[in-house]
Amino acid sequence: MKINKAEIVKMYGKNEQDTGSIEVQIALLSERINNLTEHLKANKQDKHSTRGLNKMVSNRKKLLDYLAEQDIERARAIKAKLGIRG
Numbered sequence: 001m002k003i004n005k006a007e008i009v010k011m012y013g014k015n016e017q018d019t020g021s022i023e024v025q026i027a028l029l030s031e032r033i034n035n036l037t038e039h040l041k042a043n044k045q046d047k048h049s050t051r052g053l054n055k056m057v058s059n060r061k062k063l064l065d066y067l068a069e070q071d072i073e074r075a076r077a078i079k080a081k082l083g084i085r086g
Contacts (some may be wrong), residue, residue, distance in 0.1 A: 005028065030060065033060065036053045
């Protein structure tokens with residue numbers, strides 16, 4: 001089930017124009033990661049997309065680490081809301 005960018009910004013942002021907040025960035029990356037994971041289940045030999053997926057996961061982890069340094073409760077809340085382990 002694909003959710004568009006505007007809906008994600010509305011759900012996780014402070015307003016409809018808030019695309020830069022850390023929660024919105026993490027949510028958008030998570031949606032892209034989920035979509036790419038579904039693609040890779042059907043196309044196991046797609047090595048270029050696998051590399052892109054690894055880069056996105058790494059970027060999301062860096063954003064989560066930064067958020068945890070700033071405010072651990074916000075980091076825990078976004079992880080719980082998105083179902084991210086760790």
